[in-house]
Amino acid sequence: MVVHTQTPRLEKLRRGVMELYISDHPLDCLTCAANNDCELQDTAAEVGLRDVRYGYDGANHLGAAIDTSNPYFDFDPSKCIACSRCVRACDEVQGTLALTIDGRGFASMVSAGQTGDDFLSSECVSCGACVQACPTATLQEKAVKEIGKPERAVVTTCAYCGVGCTFRAEMRGEQLVRMVPWKDGKANRGHSCVKGRFAWGYANHRDRILTPMIRESIDQPWREVSWDEALGFTAGRLGAIKAQHGARALGGITSSRCTNEETFLVQKLVRAGFGSNNVDTCARVCHSPTGYGLSKTFGTSAGTQDFDSVMHADVILVIGANPTDGHPVFASRMKRRLRQGAKLIVIDPRRIDLVRSPHIAAAHHLPLQPGTNVAVLTAMAHVIVTEGLADEAFIRERCDWDEYQDWARFVAEERHSPETLEAVTRVPAHDLREAARLYATGGNGAIYYGLGVTEHSQGSSTVMAIANLAMATGNIGRPGVGVNPLRGQNNVQGACDMGSFPHELSGYRHISGSAKPARCSNRTGASRSIPNPACASPTCSTPRSMASFRAIYIQGEDILQSDPNTHHVAAGLKAMDCVIVHDLFLNETANYAHVFLPGSTFLEKDGTFTNAERRIQLVRKVMEPANGYADWEVTQALANAMGLGWNYTHPSEIMDEIARLTPSFAGVSHARLEAEGSLQWPVNEAHPDGSPIMHVDGFVRGKGKFVVTDYVPTDEKTGPRFPLLLTTGRILSQYNVGAQTRRTANTVWHPEDLLEIHPPMPRTGASRMVTGCA
Amino acid sequence: MNAIGGGTASGRPVKAVQVGGPLGAYIPPSQFDLPFDYDAYAAADALIGHGGIVVFDDSADMGAMARFAFQFCAAESCGKCTPCRIGSTRGVKLVDRIRGGGKPRPTRSKRCPRCTTPARPRSRAEDLQLLEDLCETMQLGSLCALGGFTPYPVRSALKHWPEDFER
Numbered sequence: 001m002v003v004h005t006q007t008p009r010l011e012k013l014r015r016g017v018m019e020l021y022i023s024d025h026p027l028d029c030l031t032c033a034a035n036n037d038c039e040l041q042d043t044a045a046e047v048g049l050r051d052v053r054y055g056y057d058g059a060n061h062l063g064a065a066i067d068t069s070n071p072y073f074d075f076d077p078s079k080c081i082a083c084s085r086c087v088r089a090c091d092e093v094q095g096t097l098a099l100t101i102d103g104r105g106f107a108s109m110v111s112a113g114q115t116g117d118d119f120l121s122s123e124c125v126s127c128g129a130c131v132q133a134c135p136t137a138t139l140q141e142k143a144v145k146e147i148g149k150p151e152r153a154v155v156t157t158c159a160y161c162g163v164g165c166t167f168r169a170e171m172r173g174e175q176l177v178r179m180v181p182w183k184d185g186k187a188n189r190g191h192s193c194v195k196g197r198f199a200w201g202y203a204n205h206r207d208r209i210l211t212p213m214i215r216e217s218i219d220q221p222w223r224e225v226s227w228d229e230a231l232g233f234t235a236g237r238l239g240a241i242k243a244q245h246g247a248r249a250l251g252g253i254t255s256s257r258c259t260n261e262e263t264f265l266v267q268k269l270v271r272a273g274f275g276s277n278n279v280d281t282c283a284r285v286c287h288s289p290t291g292y293g294l295s296k297t298f299g300t301s302a303g304t305q306d307f308d309s310v311m312h313a314d315v316i317l318v319i320g321a322n323p324t325d326g327h328p329v330f331a332s333r334m335k336r337r338l339r340q341g342a343k344l345i346v347i348d349p350r351r352i353d354l355v356r357s358p359h360i361a362a363a364h365h366l367p368l369q370p371g372t373n374v375a376v377l378t379a380m381a382h383v384i385v386t387e388g389l390a391d392e393a394f395i396r397e398r399c400d401w402d403e404y405q406d407w408a409r410f411v412a413e414e415r416h417s418p419e420t421l422e423a424v425t426r427v428p429a430h431d432l433r434e435a436a437r438l439y440a441t442g443g444n445g446a447i448y449y450g451l452g453v454t455e456h457s458q459g460s461s462t463v464m465a466i467a468n469l470a471m472a473t474g475n476i477g478r479p480g481v482g483v484n485p486l487r488g489q490n491n492v493q494g495a496c497d498m499g500s501f502p503h504e505l506s507g508y509r510h511i512s513g514s515a516k517p518a519r520c521s522n523r524t525g526a527s528r529s530i531p532n533p534a535c536a537s538p539t540c541s542t543p544r545s546m547a548s549f550r551a552i553y554i555q556g557e558d559i560l561q562s563d564p565n566t567h568h569v570a571a572g573l574k575a576m577d578c579v580i581v582h583d584l585f586l587n588e589t590a591n592y593a594h595v596f597l598p599g600s601t602f603l604e605k606d607g608t609f610t611n612a613e614r615r616i617q618l619v620r621k622v623m624e625p626a627n628g629y630a631d632w633e634v635t636q637a638l639a640n641a642m643g644l645g646w647n648y649t650h651p652s653e654i655m656d657e658i659a660r661l662t663p664s665f666a667g668v669s670h671a672r673l674e675a676e677g678s679l680q681w682p683v684n685e686a687h688p689d690g691s692p693i694m695h696v697d698g699f700v701r702g703k704g705k706f707v708v709t710d711y712v713p714t715d716e717k718t719g720p721r722f723p724l725l726l727t728t729g730r731i732l733s734q735y736n737v738g739a740q741t742r743r744t745a746n747t748v749w750h751p752e753d754l755l756e757i758h759p760p761m762p763r764t765g766a767s768r769m770v771t772g773c774a
Numbered sequence: 775m776n777a778i779g780g781g782t783a784s785g786r787p788v789k790a791v792q793v794g795g796p797l798g799a800y801i802p803p804s805q806f807d808l809p810f811d812y813d814a815y816a817a818a819d820a821l822i823g824h825g826g827i828v829v830f831d832d833s834a835d836m837g838a839m840a841r842f843a844f845q846f847c848a849a850e851s852c853g854k855c856t857p858c859r860i861g862s863t864r865g866v867k868l869v870d871r872i873r874g875g876g877k878p879r880p881t882r883s884k885r886c887p888r889c890t891t892p893a894r895p896r897s898r899a900e901d902l903q904l905l906e907d908l909c910e911t912m913q914l915g916s917l918c919a920l921g922g923f924t925p926y927p928v929r930s931a932l933k934h935w936p937e938d939f940e941r
Contacts, residue, residue: 009914016911020860053896053904058867082853101853106863108853 015047021081023054025136026062032079032137033145039135040081059106067112069120071745072198073131073141075110080138082108086130093191095335097358098123099130110138120748125732127328128197132180132190141178141198150177154622157609158196159257159602160735162487163187163307163329164611165196166678169603169622176200176603176622186678187307187611193328194746195735202743203601207585210627213596218574222596227628227637234595235641237578241550242275251278251549254500255556256492258631259607259619261654263491263498264506265635265646266555273642277511278549281500282557283492285564289454290485291496291508293463297471298483298694299701301508302493305446305482306613306680306692310334312480314443317435319347319466320373320452324354326730327450327486327612334448335360343442345435347376348452349727364435370727371714372425374458376432377465378711379418379425381411383436384472390440391474399471399704407468407706424713440473444480451488455728457714465709476704477695487612489736490602494610497665497681498658507662551578553638555631556599558587561737582634585739597634598627605630607651608673610681614691616668617678726755775806775829786831790934792839794823796846797923799930800836819933821926836935841869843927847912850920857912858921865908865928872901872939902939905932 022044029035064077090099102111113122131139150170158165166185170177179200181192212230213222241249252270254263270279291301307330323331338344344362346355349370355362368376384390385408395404414420418429439445447470453462466483475481487493499506563569573579573592581593590596604625610616636646648654652670659665667683680690718725733749735741775788782788790800799820808814815822844865853859909925916922932939
């Protein structure tokens with residue numbers, strides 16, 4: 001068969017349809033925001049439309065009111081050609097199904113939600129998919145209307161969550177006009193959420209500090225100084241403290257929002273410059289249980305799958321994660337798979353959106369009592385083992401059989417049955433049994449988890465309990481299965497990979513290990529004379545050990561807000577002689593700082609981020625740093641002020657050093673990333689093109705290790721002094737402590753944090769549960 | 775028509791029959807010998823449709839009936855495809871214009887030089903050509919039979935009773 005797409009008849013037909021379109025379209029092309037960026041305009045030109053013979057005095061939509069309710073884009077029905085692309089984008093890509101065509105015939109019109117709704121009051125989550133799909137200026141970014149058509153674009157990686165969406169930063173001169181999701185991005189596949197797509201205004205917010213500031217003590221006002229003076233002051237103080245109190249009095253905290261290269265430099269500065277291993281990162285309070293738990297059971301401190309894997313899953317188990325709010329772009333893909341028929345199990349105290357939303361319904365929702373993750377997972381393991389649902393062939397081949405048998409005996413004990421544990425977990429035993437059977441027998445089973453697992457006591461045990469379940473059912477080592485942590489921040493995986501823990505160098509090499517000590521001490525300067533690494537994060541320090549710190553360098557993290565027990569953190573900071581805050585904004589931690597070094601945004605630097613699927617992607621500078629220097633340059637300048645003599649001229653040189661030192665990064669370079677778009681570590685001789693899915697032929701550690709996970713009740717119990725059980729959750733429009741998103745129009749959706757209280761909360765008796773945002 | 779049906783209700787002579795529903799072609803008495811089968815009707819640019827027959831006496835205004843076809847299509851259109859959604863509404867207006875003698879259009883100040891040339895009055899011949907072009911666009915470009923069949927009554931009315939379009 002021969003298909004002809006261009007014939008005189010077709011050309012005439014196309015022109016005829018275009019003539020009808022234009023007979024109901026405003027002829028304001030020259031003043032339209034989409035001028036020269038309009039498919040309708042292009043097509044009219046292509047088909048050779050020269051005349052609209054119907055005239056323009058017929059029925060039309062030209063008087064329709066513009067909906068300006070969304071802070072980032074307008075909806076102008078007069079320009080709508082009712083093509084339904086926006087509706088389909090909302091349905092099929094985003095999966096929110098907020099848009100529809102209202103009315104019919106000539107009155108057909110795109111509408112958000114119910115009649116009377118505008119975009120803001122509708123179910124719309126402002127992901128921007130409709131704006132991107134719109135062929136005209138009907139759905140148009142306000143920024144394009146205000147600034148004009150972009151003239152160039154730079155592909156870069158989003159600096160919000162751990163999904164790691166890549167975007168085209170579309171520029172007009174030095175001004176960012178809009179962020180458009182990059183269709184070739186392997187993490188996001190052309191999709192975006194409200195944060196990455198629209199909430200970048202913080203980069204130019206008036207609150208940004210652009211000049212270094214110092215003060216002798218925290219009760220004095222800040223004094224703006226030159227970079228030289230600030231760095232000289234800092235180096236002098238650090239030197240004096242080191243001389244007086246020793247190297248162990250100095251520490252640093254790397255930032256999960258900064259690049260791999262910047263993070264690497266901060267930990268290198270601490271080890272080589274400060275002379276201690278007192279380095280830590282935010283993962284200490286979020287996903288370090290993931291690192292520990294998966295390293296112990298599988299051999300690698302990261303998730304096992306790529307995001308594409310979810311499209312092959314038959315049963316999806318979500319535990320302690322709220323993907324539609326926390327990882328919305330990945331959630332859209334998960335929802336697409338669920339609409340295709342995959343089954344869903346949600347283990348969460350809250351009825352998160354995934355439990356029931358348009359065309360999505362969880363097969364099982366296990367609303368557990370907070371703090372009982374291990375009990376629930378062990379009960380599931382009990383069902384799988386005692387009902388003979390374990391994949392014995394897989395276990396014999398891939399795991400340590402003796403350890404499995406120990407574990408199987410343990411979970412099979414009656415005290416771990418769903419019926420017995422129901423008293424603790426409050427999950428109906430029947431539901432739990434059904435969920436366990438579904439996961440074990442429903443085909444490819446994939447587990448996705450978040451901070452509801454790791455930000456708890458017994459976090460590491462829970463991660464290992466998850467790994468046990470996956471191994472016991474053979475759900476490891478191929479597409480559609482696996483154990484997948486949904487990492488919180490854009491580069492929290494990378495920050496961990498780069499050696500941001502006291503006991504680990506880049507690539508999770510233990511500092512006391514035998515792995516090439518010469519390389520370590522030469523290149524990173526890790527001081528091997530320190531036998532017991534301390535921990536820099538105030539969270540894991542007792543007030544006593546915190547008091548031994550005299551100086552701390554904190555890059556891109558507001559520990560006073562984000563770490564638990566604010567009073568404890570404040571006391572620790574207050575006791576220090578030199579707190580260096582390196583950040584975009586004068587954050588809460590800066591109240592206790594002596595030095596403030598202005599930071600740069602992700603738009604102002606080169607480097608790489610590593611997302612939750614171990615995908616290393618380039619961050620490209622799209623504008624000059626407003627503060628003068630990218631963060632890696634500031635860290636280097638501080639190192640040099642301390643006499644370290646660093647001379648990196650570009651972050652690619654730092655990555656080259658990381659690759660030389662880190663086996664799992666051996667094949668990574670900016671040149672390769674430039675050529676190939678992204679790489680998933682490990683990238684080395686064994687995996688020259690990276691590793692989308694891990695543990696394919698065998699576990700990295702050799703045999704998969706079953707670990708006995710005994711449930712230990714949390715000591716965080718309600719009582720007269722603390723009558724409420726609180727837990728944290730995610731908010732779609734806000735991110736982390738809000739340093740960025742609170743400085744954008746996203747506040748329209750979530751102006752302030754609220755405690756949500758379960759309506760039928762009993763006044764007496766059982767503990768009450770309240771949730772808020774983190 | 776006369777033998778079985780007993781002629782028109784008014785007793786006046788038959789002017790046309792519409793076969794197959796509101797979107798069937800109008801057939802003049804000169805073609806009443808047409809065999810009632812699919813192929814013969816298709817060959818005569820008509821259709822059997824649901825098989826119903828509506829008889830019009832000589833008081834029928836076939837220009838108005840062409841207009842009604844567009845109006846019916848506009849009323850029933852779901853709006854999904856452009857030829858039907860916009861075309862049916864434009865068709866009503868266009869028949870009016872043809873029957874009204876081709877009034878010059880009012881000009882609009884804002885127009886895009888890339889898209890259109892300035893408006894000018896249309897001749898009757900030009901408007902009849904536009905009507906044919908619209909019928910072709912709707913017939914070939916519509917997604918379903920509503921827009922796709924609307925040209926049947928329009929074209930047949932214009933073909934057999936062109937005088938009803940002159941007023």
